[in-house]
Amino acid sequence: MGRGSPEQPAPRGESWGLQGPVRFEDVAMTFTEAEWELLDEEQRELYRDVMLENYWSLQSLGFHIPKPDVISRMEQEQATWVPDPLPTPKRCHTTG
Secondary structure, three states, X not given: OOOOEOOEOOOOOOOOOXXXXXXXXHHOXXXXXXXXXXXXXXXXXXXXHHHHHHHHHHHHOOOOOOOOHHHHHHXXXXXXXXXXXXXXXXXXXXXX
């Protein structure tokens, strides 16, 4: 088993290959509006619960990070999806 594997934890003070401090983006998952629409209400609630738990866990571990927009929107019960980074391709329709 390799050093730092789940079977043999890394020695105190060493990590499993993490480089730099943990960021919220490292443990967050985002959905586009189209992906969000595919989730049922139970999946959306699970997503909100897990994302909020991840944020508050990082805070409780001493990672004082600015509150991400997605967390603020969740707390205000607003849309939590992010804009699609790629524009939707325009479709050409031909007649004939």
